[in-house]
Amino acid sequence: MDKLLTTSGGRQQLLLGNEAIVRGALEAGVAFVTCYPGTPSSEVPDTFYRLRKQNPGATRYYFEYSTNEKVALECAAGAAVAGLRTMCTMKHVGVNVAADPLMTLAYVGVNAGMVILTADDPSLFSSQNEQDNRYYARLSGLPLLEPVGPAELKEVTKYAFSLSEELGLPVLMRTTTRVNHAREPVPFQRLPKTKTQGKFEKAPFQYVTVPAVSRNLHLKLLAAQKQALAISEKSDLNKIFGSGKLGVITSGVSVNYVLDAVDDLGAKKKIKVLKLGFSWPLPEKKIARFLKSVDKVLVVEEGEPIVEEAVNAIANRCGAKCDIGGKQMWKFPPVSVDVERPKFLSRAFEYNPRMVREVMAKYFGLKQQAPRPVSLKGIPDLPGRPPNLCAGCPHRATFYAVKEVVGPDAIHPTDIGCYTLGLLPPISMADFLICMGSSVSSSGGLSFATGKKTVSFIGDSTFFHSGLTGLVNAVHNNHDFTLVILDNGTTAMTGHQPNPGVDTEALGDPTTHIDIEQVVRGLGVQHVTTIKPFKVRSAMAAIQKAVDFKGVSVIISQELCPLYARRVAPKTKRPFAVNPNKCKGHLDCIQKVACPAMFLDDQGKAQINPLQCIGCALCAQICPENAILPVKAKA
Amino acid sequence: MKTMRIVNVAVGGQGNLLASNLLGQAALDSGVPVVVSEIHGMAQRGGVVESAIILGGARSPVVADGEADIIVSFEPVETMRILNKANRDTLVLTNTRPLPPFTVAIGAAPYPDTTEALKVVGRKVGKLIAFDGQDLAEQAENPLSLNMVMLGALFATGELAVPVKSIKKMIRQNTKKRFVPSNIKAFDLGYKAALAA
Numbered sequence: 111m112d113k114l115l116t117t118s119g120g121r122q123q124l125l126l127g128n129e130a131i132v133r134g135a136l137e138a139g140v141a142f143v144t145c146y147p148g149t150p151s152s153e154v155p156d157t158f159y160r161l162r163k164q165n166p167g168a169t170r171y172y173f174e175y176s177t178n179e180k181v182a183l184e185c186a187a188g189a190a191v192a193g194l195r196t197m198c199t200m201k202h203v204g205v206n207v208a209a210d211p212l213m214t215l216a217y218v219g220v221n222a223g224m225v226i227l228t229a230d231d232p233s234l235f236s237s238q239n240e241q242d243n244r245y246y247a248r249l250s251g252l253p254l255l256e257p258v259g260p261a262e263l264k265e266v267t268k269y270a271f272s273l274s275e276e277l278g279l280p281v282l283m284r285t286t287t288r289v290n291h292a293r294e295p296v297p298f299q300r301l302p303k304t305k306t307q308g309k310f311e312k313a314p315f316q317y318v319t320v321p322a323v324s325r326n327l328h329l330k331l332l333a334a335q336k337q338a339l340a341i342s343e344k345s346d347l348n349k350i351f352g353s354g355k356l357g358v359i360t361s362g363v364s365v366n367y368v369l370d371a372v373d374d375l376g377a378k379k380k381i382k383v384l385k386l387g388f389s390w391p392l393p394e395k396k397i398a399r400f401l402k403s404v405d406k407v408l409v410v411e412e413g414e415p416i417v418e419e420a421v422n423a424i425a426n427r428c429g430a431k432c433d434i435g436g437k438q439m440w441k442f443p444p445v446s447v448d449v450e451r452p453k454f455l456s457r458a459f460e461y462n463p464r465m466v467r468e469v470m471a472k473y474f475g476l477k478q479q480a481p482r483p484v485s486l487k488g489i490p491d492l493p494g495r496p497p498n499l500c501a502g503c504p505h506r507a508t509f510y511a512v513k514e515v516v517g518p519d520a521i522h523p524t525d526i527g528c529y530t531l532g533l534l535p536p537i538s539m540a541d542f543l544i545c546m547g548s549s550v551s552s553s554g555g556l557s558f559a560t561g562k563k564t565v566s567f568i569g570d571s572t573f574f575h576s577g578l579t580g581l582v583n584a585v586h587n588n589h590d591f592t593l594v595i596l597d598n599g600t601t602a603m604t605g606h607q608p609n610p611g612v613d614t615e616a617l618g619d620p621t622t623h624i625d626i627e628q629v630v631r632g633l634g635v636q637h638v639t640t641i642k643p644f645k646v647r648s649a650m651a652a653i654q655k656a657v658d659f660k661g662v663s664v665i666i667s668q669e670l671c672p673l674y675a676r677r678v679a680p681k682t683k684r685p686f687a688v689n690p691n692k693c694k695g696h697l698d699c700i701q702k703v704a705c706p707a708m709f710l711d712d713q714g715k716a717q718i719n720p721l722q723c724i725g726c727a728l729c730a731q732i733c734p735e736n737a738i739l740p741v742k743a744k745a
Numbered sequence: 746m747k748t749m750r751i752v753n754v755a756v757g758g759q760g761n762l763l764a765s766n767l768l769g770q771a772a773l774d775s776g777v778p779v780v781v782s783e784i785h786g787m788a789q790r791g792g793v794v795e796s797a798i799i800l801g802g803a804r805s806p807v808v809a810d811g812e813a814d815i816i817v818s819f820e821p822v823e824t825m826r827i828l829n830k831a832n833r834d835t836l837v838l839t840n841t842r843p844l845p846p847f848t849v850a851i852g853a854a855p856y857p858d859t860t861e862a863l864k865v866v867g868r869k870v871g872k873l874i875a876f877d878g879q880d881l882a883e884q885a886e887n888p889l890s891l892n893m894v895m896l897g898a899l900f901a902t903g904e905l906a907v908p909v910k911s912i913k914k915m916i917r918q919n920t921k922k923r924f925v926p927s928n929i930k931a932f933d934l935g936y937k938a939a940l941a942a
């Protein structure tokens with residue numbers, strides 16, 4: 111049995127932050143889990159999915175990968191209002207998609223614990239922006255918890271369910287990449303019995319948000335916030351460490367940096383730290399007492415100066431005279447942020463222990479001894495190691511075929527997934543991207559405004575996530591472009607999760623397989639063709655017809671992601687090799703498609719690494735000399 | 746207990762995260778406070794994978810510039826790229842076998858002379874231990890065991906509060922049965938190579 115399903119308590123296990131969230135939810139008896147994957151949250155749903163599948167007898171919760179975050183939240187809302195403990199997970203930008211239900215679900219409330227995970231990504235390790243989702247707590251009026259590491263994550267997740275029930279509101283739990291992807295020992299408590307049967311008592315004047323109802327619900331929400339404030343004032347999650355006349359107020363992963371800095375500066379008796387783990391509603395009275403007890407206070411928070419602004423307002427109201435440092439936006443214009451050597455704390459990018467320690471030492475006038483980084487003089491220029499589509503990736507073949515047909519001048523709105531790597535040369539086929547689904551809808555604007563040939567790209571998971579409504583819009587309004595749906599049968603980028611178009615039989619899952627071509631036809635698209643991207647010539651012929659069509663045309667490029675295929679349907683094709691006698695050194699193979707299995711030998715001729723080549727045969731069809739052939743089977 | 750900040754760096758597919766996780770498990774097993782962190786943005790697609798293991802009680806899950814006590818690098822160019830984490834006392838362990846990035850393989854960028862460059866590195870840091878770890882992995886008859894070789898070398902430094910017994914136990918418990926003998930052999934070869942260096 112998986113260690114996460116250990117029913118008894120007592121032991122410690124080394125857990126990834128995201129696994130700790132799962133264990134916390136299990137210890138709370140979670141009965142219903144929905145999500146849309148996205149880094150850095152993905153291991154939470156992936157762990158729920160794996161545990162359920164590997165231990166059907168020992169797991170009682172319902173789990174689903176939903177089509178998008180809005181759907182995930184609405185689905186979870188139904189279960190929570192009917193009395194099941196529910197969790198809904200997403201990355202920070204997912205909350206934008208789910209924002210509409212979130213705002214009004216806050217009015218309606220829940221009848222059993224509901225925890226919504228928002229996993230933020232300061233420094234944009236794998237995201238399109240680094241928005242600070244703590245604002246969503248203020249916008250929705252929902253309580254916000256911010257654990258600092260895996261051990262606390264487990265405890266806080268568990269607590270969040272009971273807090274949610276106490277208030278009758280969903281609770282937001284906000285993490286950042288460094289918290290989700292840290293590992294540390296986590297003590298286990300025992301697993302309870304899970305209640306999986308809910309009950310819904312009709313009460314339309316509580317649950318149907320017509321204006322007359324919502325007016326009352328807003329007042330109810332405001333009352334619940336008052337109750338939440340009282341809990342926040344007393345919460346152990348808002349805790350003071352150390353003592354002294356200097357103060358730091360901090361939350362999230364920065365708590366670790368601050369506490370380490372206090373140790374490193376030998377300042378346990380000089381600096382006291384207020385850690386805000388229950389960070390909305392802010393414990394105003396606790397903060398006021400803290401401010402009155404110190405001469406100077408530094409607010410350390412990644413992202414926007416949300417707590418800092420609030421602390422200034424609280425100081426004004428309570429008459430605290432201490433100096434308040436932090437980002438001090440009114441003094442320092444954001445453009446002068448020097449992330450490497452901060453004079454003050456940055457609004458951009460994540461923090462680190464050194465940066466926080468340096469700012470604290472400077473602000474408090476303390477001496478610090480930090481080793482200096484070595485100088486990089488004499489170190490040669492280093493070749494980059496940019497990510498690249500895998501060897502045998504079908505996206506590469508589709509890009510090649512489209513470019514051969516439309517040339518370099520066409521405009522390519524793109525979307526989010528592995529295929530966004532088509533941005534890099536030599537493919538260079540990504541021109542515009544703002545969020546999931548934007549490929550489809552922005553194509554109408556771009557093609558109208560420029561009159562240029564527009565061919566956009568979207569993955570299968572992204573198409574179901576937010577491509578459908580855009581496509582209906584395009585048909586309805588007679589837009590003129592070609593949409594290429596890159597159907598690799600999985601959600602590759604975030605770890606190969608299933609999506610509605612996936613043939614789930616291969617995964618042994620009981621859900622249905624929704625045929626993309628039928629969907630597209632059903633949406634009213636007149637010109638639809640499904641192609642096999644590794645059959646280059648016929649793919650190009652079909653693409654030519656699609657781009658010649660006036661109006662909305664759709665190409666569905668269908669081929670499994672080979673990394674995924676290796677897992678569900680392993681077949682081995684023979685690798686290819688370049689015949690040196692036939693190769694004339696055009697290098698089209700290398701220059702047009704940049705497959706990582708190819709390299710140049712000492713004579714400057716193309717070669718193929720047989721350990722990486724998976725036999726997709728794309729290069730063989732590109733070579734004008736037909737010099738690339740399958741390796742002969744060994745006798 | 747003294748805080749020990751270790752940074753592991755490798756190319757996607759070299760098994761860095763498994764090595765870090767095993768070290769974390771071994772620390773827990775032997776009662777040494779530990780935090781591990783991973784950044785694996787695009788690992789599957791040939792990018793760089795960095796992880797940090799902090800032993801001894803510090804809470805921060807990351808190691809800042811100039812603050813690594815030990816750097817373990819699975820590839821010589823990545824050793825140079827991570828050098829901003831080193832200070833003049835840092836102990837650097839590196840595999841010397843290049844794994845040229847794709848840009849180099851297709852002739853779009855040169856691969857530097859790493860033998861020369863590693864000499865420069867050696868003069869900047871506390872100590873440099875450089876050896877062909879990939880060769881040792883091949884000697885262990887498991888080319889994918891470079892991560893075990895590097896773990897062995899790390900333990901040979903004698904700088905860790907975690908005993909060899911614990912890490913071997915974790916290798917036996919947490920790597921695929923079929924690979925345990927070659928993994929242990931790779932660990933021992935790395936251990937010896939670092940002692941000899």
Ligand SMILES: Cc1ncc(C[n+]2csc(CCOP(=O)(O)OP(=O)(O)O)c2C)c(N)n1
Pocket residue numbers: 146147148149179201203204207237238526527528529546568569570571572573596598600601602603604
């Ligand atoms: C609103 C939102 N949710 C989630 C993500 C994370 N995310 C990025 S790409 C992607 C899915 C990609 O799958 P698909 O479109 O099938 O392309 P593939 O990677 O398989 O090529 C996800 C979930 C995001 N960027 N934005």
Ligand code: SF4
Pocket residue numbers: 498499500501502503504505528598602603671672673674789790
């Ligand atoms: S994981 Fe799959 S879809 Fe993504 S780049 Fe690799 S082969 Fe392509």
